[in-house]
Amino acid sequence: MVTVKLNQETYFIEEKSQLSGVKRVANMVRADLGLIFGRQPIWQSLDAITTDSEKTAIFAATIGQSAYLDDLLNRKMITASEIENKREVYQFQVIQDPWPSVKRALIIVGSDKRGTIYGLFHLSELLGVSPFVNWSDLKPKPETEVTLTDKDNFVSREPSVKYRGFFINDEWPAFGNWAKIHFGGANAACYAQLFEVLLRLKGNYLWPAMWKDNFSLDGPGLKSAALADELGVVMSTSHHEPCMRSGEEYTLVRGKNSPYGDAWDFQTNRDGIIRFWKDGLKRNAKFENVITLGMRGERDTAIMKNATMAENIALLKDVLKVQNELIKQEVNSKLSEVARQIVMFNEVESFFYGDDTTPGLIASKELDGVTIMYSDNNLGYMRTLPSKAIQNHRGGFGMYYHMDMHGGPTSFEWIGSTSVPRIWDQMSTAYDYGVQEIWIANVGDLATNELSLSYFLDMAYDMDHYGSKYPNNTEIYIQNWLKQQFGNHFTSNDLSLIQKVIDDYMLLLERRKHEVMGSDTYHPVHFGESDTVLSKCQEIMQICQDLRKRCPAAALTGFVGLVYYPAVATANLMQTWIYAGKNQFYAQQNRVIANDYGNKVRLGIQRDHEIIADYHQIGEHKFDGFGLSEHFGFRQWSANNNQYPLVYDVTPANLPRMIVSSVTASDYSLGEAWTNQNLVITDFMRPDVTKAYLDIACGSRDSIAYEIINQTPWLHFSRYFGEVQKQVTIEITFDRKNAPLVGESSFQVKSGEAVVDVKLPFRNGLFDYPSQTFIETNDYLAIPATAYVSAIATDEAKFVVLEPYGKFGSGVKVFPQTIDFMAIKERPELNYHFAIEQVGQYELTLHFAPTLPVSQDNHAYIQVGLNENSLQLVDTVLDSNQPFYNSPQWAIEGTNDEKQCQIKVNCRAGLNLLRYIQISPNLILERITLVRLGSQLPQSYLGPTASYKLL
């Protein structure tokens, strides 16, 4: 067994021929080791080493680039057969006596430059250094010595996806200010930080910021591009910036006397545009790039307004032809050797497919060897994916994936809100459809998207472990990720708490993004959904405060940046909106307590500012700037015209006023004879409910005295009388043991002359139905999709439960993900049992994740059947004639994070069997509700909680 010890004495072997990029990375790893052992390893040339058995040498080299390595291989000190001729692979090995003067060494061999770099960072990772050590200022745990043995030897895999990276997008105000404060701009020093994060996460690909910044000019000059190339970072430009020139560059060089002309128009300024592209290609040809092809309008707009499909396609074909020609001239005459991409973002997708009369770009020979980049719906759900017909396209497919958006249906640029289960589901689907060449995530400012990006890049790196064969891997992933970041600093119990906080705040965001949260999102009282969310927010904030108190200084900046800030800021925002909902709702009823909620809203807005200020100052202003994006009350896709919650101020009534209601219902009574003295509380219709809650609120200047008059022996009240200045909540306990089977109880609430008659219909459970049957209460049923009584699989496919997942916490989806069952007779099926009281027509609502149809024919079918009735085929796409993307359905479902599909069904009295079949791919059913026609389910965002289910 070989043993090497790493400590203050460890040194790095320097070789003159070492690639400068590898050396740069080695220096980063040296710094990491310095943080651990208190002293950075020194560089030593092999010649200068005198025998010293106690010191361990670290030697990193790339096959074909190192005489020392060749020597070792020649001497069979090591072999490299496992990595030779592979892409981005490394071998990590401890050996004895590699050279006479070196007794013990750690040898890191890369199959190529990036292989060596990943191998170097493997050491840091092994020693407990977070990839975000510098980005988030997360100090590793100091050690005196670490011992490595044969057991630590490791040969890495070839990455699943060829180009894996991120896009710094919409960089103002957040990233832009951060860069300005810390580096004076988005220059090479700034990009050095990003490259490091990218490489530590085993990415290799980057689209630079381009809203107002120019990567190839701001280095200064080409400094950033040269650095990227040195470090093995493959650069490109964003989806609408062809030929390695950023969009803003044209603004800088255009003009009446400019050689580039003065119009971003390939028709009227063909020569100028060609010259502009040619010079860009020439300038960046010496670096490793993926070159963007195609053309859009200026500043990410449609290329031609009011043109036909045929005109657009013809123009684009011409553009592509010219661009390929330019690449041959300026980059490489063997075009097939040049990595190129075209991105089907926005309207470009339709040109790719064409229409009935005009063939799309899809079959154009200009795209031969070009990677076709698909994209998501702006919110992390796939748009179309490669059809079987084009699976063999040379150049393969890529994915441009949004974790940040400046556009519809809503912008989200503040705090990362893309959950890892969503990424797993949709990116594994994409991969299964052949999207394996390029994965790029738009991460906005990157800050607060670290977890999602880590997961995205880890998936891209290793689909053998993160692919569709491994559902529900995200919880363990987060657990490991947190161990990586904070394992040295928090107890395992606290790590669990952090994970809970992350799960919880990401669930809040999975339900509704910050920007589109509103006072009317969650209903203030129905089904208690606001209170449920509110207590979740408060729990998040409380846990975070507690954790922060326990957080060691070495991790504080990282904890605030990666956990505390995004979680607390999210919880505070959600809480503020819920308070606003309650303020406005109670104000309409003239409850004086509305004003207390109004003050909570004001405090919430103030707290939002404080939370951001805290984030900006932590770690000596480490993150200063990153919190600057607007995030309250978007009233269109952009922040323009956004609005903080309006606070409604109530003037109390002059005359004493009691307002009585169920805590979870909108109707209320003042107990006034002229109007309404009646109130019905239906909670006890559900056989497992024994508590209900009554609000007695004051609506007047003067407090009110109330009295509860009850003569029902099985009803008990937490209070029977009192004085109410604002509001009191009375707990009503229903003693089921002493109550009849079915009936209606009642009591009265009196205050002065006001009398409210409260009726409580109730029902005790004695149902002769099979186990797992859901029981209708108050004319509705709510059934989680995972609560099926039986699942029928086929030889080919089966339903898989995804959990945690989506808006409602879980869902069901058929795997393999690529099968369309339309032409297949055998189909997996789920069965549900529910019982209703009376025969009748019901509205059945299927609640899905807001996925899109993945095929261009624009259908997403399911089948539903009730009892012995034949199955009903239903298209969940409302209007197949218009592209789904940018349709009203796209906007509504994306905003609500929910696709709803309504079907009328006839139910019989008693037990019913509901059959559910998924026909089209990429549909995830989350829950099922049934409401008796004619009944009105109280308005809510999450719907009723799951119905009573027999054990």
Add this chain to the structure above:
Amino acid sequence: MVTVKLNQETYFIEEKSQLSGVKRVANMVRADLGLIFGRQPIWQSLDAITTDSEKTAIFAATIGQSAYLDDLLNRKMITASEIENKREVYQFQVIQDPWPSVKRALIIVGSDKRGTIYGLFHLSELLGVSPFVNWSDLKPKPETEVTLTDKDNFVSREPSVKYRGFFINDEWPAFGNWAKIHFGGANAACYAQLFEVLLRLKGNYLWPAMWKDNFSLDGPGLKSAALADELGVVMSTSHHEPCMRSGEEYTLVRGKNSPYGDAWDFQTNRDGIIRFWKDGLKRNAKFENVITLGMRGERDTAIMKNATMAENIALLKDVLKVQNELIKQEVNSKLSEVARQIVMFNEVESFFYGDDTTPGLIASKELDGVTIMYSDNNLGYMRTLPSKAIQNHRGGFGMYYHMDMHGGPTSFEWIGSTSVPRIWDQMSTAYDYGVQEIWIANVGDLATNELSLSYFLDMAYDMDHYGSKYPNNTEIYIQNWLKQQFGNHFTSNDLSLIQKVIDDYMLLLERRKHEVMGSDTYHPVHFGESDTVLSKCQEIMQICQDLRKRCPAAALTGFVGLVYYPAVATANLMQTWIYAGKNQFYAQQNRVIANDYGNKVRLGIQRDHEIIADYHQIGEHKFDGFGLSEHFGFRQWSANNNQYPLVYDVTPANLPRMIVSSVTASDYSLGEAWTNQNLVITDFMRPDVTKAYLDIACGSRDSIAYEIINQTPWLHFSRYFGEVQKQVTIEITFDRKNAPLVGESSFQVKSGEAVVDVKLPFRNGLFDYPSQTFIETNDYLAIPATAYVSAIATDEAKFVVLEPYGKFGSGVKVFPQTIDFMAIKERPELNYHFAIEQVGQYELTLHFAPTLPVSQDNHAYIQVGLNENSLQLVDTVLDSNQPFYNSPQWAIEGTNDEKQCQIKVNCRAGLNLLRYIQISPNLILERITLVRLGSQLPQSYLGPTASYKLL
């Protein structure tokens, strides 16, 4: 010429036989004279007088009741032939040497007791004493001496309506508290005040308060009833209290062992109820009464729930028969000599008419000789009126008229809101239909209804001067009334100001009652209607403050009670709601100025309390209690659940935000490229408009700097640049002389990167249409009903312009008011001219006063014709199958004080002729609007201002 001088020496001749009521009134007049001359005239018996030529004697007597008078008549010192055998008539005459010891005397002779009383008060009035001298504490002007001559001799008329009076109703909290504070309750001392006001206003009839009070018990005992009888005040009970017993009396005497039984039910407790009635009749038989017949349910509810028409009518017939029988037994065996009434309030009206299968009470012999009391729609508009078929009904007809309501569509119990033009129109209509026996006005607490009640009683007294032959008499009436109250205290200029204030605040109320005013009544910006109302409110308040400063102490209490309080409190309430509308409207747009409006709302609510407190303390708490009724934000007909305006609090945006809009439009622009940079101001499409107004508002924490970029030579701006912290209004002047005939101008408003492009389409007037033609602008036309180009009269009838009148200031109505033109070929007609640009379909809306059909067949027809098209017959009743009263139409029209009737018409390009014909009686057209189909008129309460009209 006979001359008598009134001064401190004047005395009253006392006669033993003088009626005690007359003597009481004489004492009131003595007190009046005391206020004027500084000393009350003494009583002297004729025997005790020694010759004294300088002293004037006042002698008041009733024919048949005075030996002194008989002696004078015998000696032909006076003759009384003009008044003999007349009802309530007096002769007022100065004579010389009536008796040896009396050289000069004023002789007041009454044809009966009330005649003498009215004659006595005639003296007070002649001396400038207001009828409200004591009620409102309005001191007359002190004089040393007043000379009366033959010219002052006067013989009064016989009143037009036999019973004229008011009903103190819904006495709590206002009147009830006032009575308690000042008299310890609604006892005889309290009623003495009301009787005095009634008699000074030449009324003779009263329904006492009965919500919680009992007139015949609380005197104490019969003291109030006895006093009424003594003073010649005819008493009754309200519409639903038969046989001289108040409703609450039954509550006091009912019980298990009570002789009256324990159920207000003529079927199950027939004997008890009969006994209850019998005892009431017996008790009050000795007084002059009008006895109410019929029966309703307890506390003014329907008599039988869920009973058929036939059952109800049968029951009521039985009731009437029994009641008549009891009256014969207890009051007068000659039933025809007993004044009796039955009131058709609420559902009773339908029993009166019956239905297809059941004849109504209308022809029942039990009603022979009984006055049939009709009633209004609760808001001062007639319901059905006597048809021709029953005009000869013995007992005649009466009217129960509401100037106060506790019921639907809204309660109004605070400040009097019934305008005198409305009273004239509707009561003169009723009179013309034969309603001439009883007029009673529900005046609520009386306070603040003084002017309306004065007018009502003056009409009832003298329909030869206030009848339908004299339209538009109300302005001169108010002028005289104000002279009567304040003539001694204010200059004539100030009196005009007072009249203006009264006209203005009554117009506010004519448009919308206090209780149903809301933040959404007037649109905050459209057509500038809120600003127009707002400046009216501010003008009212300013004038009232100024007048109050100039008001002499002797009139201050009266001025506050009759003018200042109702006007200022009304203006403040209306203003507060308009501020609330602006607060909420601007808050939605995130204008920071919304918060200023919010504070104005808060101040308005506080000011409301202060205004009432001031009213309550003035004149040593003279009116204390009268301001207590709720009056803000009724959300159902009653005050329960009413609500002060909600104030919306805006949090300014973080980033600089400019908000640009036309001052009178809802749409606005932030000048932001992603969203909307355009704004259109259409004001200059109207050829007489040369000014338009632009709001530049700040929506952000930081102020904004703006700049106006204008290159149009005929546009001028009041400011071209500036800094805006809240809001600035820019005046745009359009220099028509230098502008082309038609076109579109434009300018820009810039702030930072924001640019708003403002377009101003315009049109100069060069129209080749006849004079008085209205010109369409922006797809609509608004034409006042009085702006006809020609009016066609018939031999029988013609249109009359009513002005001031109604919601829009004027209207047109056909007179005589009783003609139904359905069967008449010759019809009066009005013609209007208007011009439109393009041929097209328009929605024509006729805006009427919210009158009801007066005949039971429930139609209200008009005819409309356009150009040569045939006339279209339109029923303004939306659903003739349900009774109009209590229908949705009744509620909406009553609340909005407007009946709208929509008709689609085809207009031709150019000049159009609109013909309007009123078919059914009691319809008052106020204005006409036309809107091009497909165009949307901005939402508003008053509609657009009148369109451009050619001179």
